Amino acid sequence: MATADLLLHPVRIRILQALFDADPLTTAQLRDRLPDIPPATMYRHIAVLADAGVLEVVEEKRVRGTVERSYRVRGEQAVVDPAARAAMTREDHQRAYTMFSASLMGDFDRYIAHENADPNADGVVYRQAAVWLTEEEFTELVGEIESAVVARVGLGRDDGRRRRVVSLVVVPDKPRTETGADASPERHT
Template sequence: MDTLDLLVHPVRLRIVFAMSGGQTRTTSDLCAQLPDVPKTSVYRHVGLLAEAGVLEVADERRVHGAVERHYRLRGDRAAIGDDVAAAMSLDDHRRAFAAGMAAVLAEFNAYLDRPGADPMADQVGYRQGVLWLSPAELTKLIDQLRSVLRPVVENEPTPERSPHLMTAIFFPATRP
């Protein structure tokens, strides 16, 4: 399975999201974090990600006669590179976008289904608007966003920090 086919799947994207941040997790941990996904599916997708090297075994322990594997995300393998993106067809882009949106929707629904979910208190935001930008202005905006986000992207989990999923989408809109 190539990188595109491997990563362009809503459940595998959610596993990659869950594994972000440098921590290790077992497949059982992931099943608990993705309660809306059947356990057999989580195990199958973790196996595919591990076989492809996106997840690596960080530790193995014997638990009740079985081997429990603790996985770590290989960030360098968990993204579609520029070379692959440049070779993607329009249908590949359509499929990747749909998988990404399905993963975001599933994560948002899982958040809303948690006891005590409070979008206002949690500062949940989702807005859409049109920006009129020249190609140079768009490049500058993306560079500025990257420079703002770069310092926090590699934050390690701590008791004071909670994970936040951020999705930024830029594409040309139809002129009115």
């Protein structure tokens, strides 16, 4: 498992997103998918991810006197280590969330920039809802969402399937009180 600093870098996030649930890709193929990232920057960040064990080399072949490597994400390594997450400060979380949010905005900007992008026809969804849940109900909800997504990870490209990126953000309305229970709603009379 990795640290937030390793995974939530703007370039590394984009590399990981390009590789999530995709066939292994070479650096050249990644550069085709992410043409705005300079080649030296791409190579440097792929090396960082590979050295950390987040990317694995699945194939090497000689091409014009050099070795071309194909990479894929090691899913179990592409998450923030629980101990590292617990050690994060409020400022670390603020920075990590900002990077995550920026990556979401970048994904949407790249999608909507396509001439034939049609959010309605393409099934673009962005919604927000407020729910009142106990800690147990909250844990159950997150587990259900994760299970629903994980059950569909790895489905093949056949049968008219299109690759979609699913992101989840859960933010409490207010922090816990000192007793550990959520603050009760304010009542106005």
